[in-house]
Each structure stands twice: as structure tokens, then as C-alpha cells.
Amino acid sequence: MQARFLSIAQKELLDSMAYYEQMDPGLGIKFMEEVEETVAFIMQYPQSGMLLNAYARRVLLNRFPFGVVYRLRGSELVILSVMHLKREPNFWIKRT
Secondary structure, rough: EEEEOOOOHHHHHHEEEHHHHHHHOHHHHHHHHHHHHHHHHHHHHOOOOOEEEOEEEEEOOOOOOOOEEEEEEOOOEEEEEEEEOOOOOOOOOOOO
């Protein structure tokens, strides 16, 4: 299985990483590592995420208030969003 971030999800990831890095040097790297660990977990257990609608699932990060929203397309894992949990919950819904 391969993972692919939508460009907007990649931007969310990088923007959030930069924010945490600015708040506390090194924290942005820890955020990125946790996202990478979460994606690796999803790749190993793709059906483990909470079903959000007919096609999308979400797995929460442990340390940060974020979730990785994804869908499966054949053997591809498509990351739809790296979403902050305090944000409008369905802002990503039109992403495919």
C-alpha cells in the first residue's frame, strides 16, 4: 500500500508543523513524527479509523489535537486532511 497526501492536506501538515516549531523549537518535528507514525499505523491497519462518511475515515494523533482523515482507493491510501480537531469538522468533505 502506498500513501499519498492531497496537496491541500500536505499544506495543512506543513503549516501546522511550522506553527508548532515557531511556538517551541523541536515541537514541529515531534508533530511531523507523530503524523508519520499515524500514517504508518493506518497503512498497517487501514480499516481501523473511525468511519466519518461512506468513504472517509479518521485516526486521531496521540499528543496533538489533530486527526488524519483518509480514504482507501484500491491499494492507495489517500490523505484527505491533517485536521485540527477544533476546526469546522466537515470542512474537508468535498475533497476526494
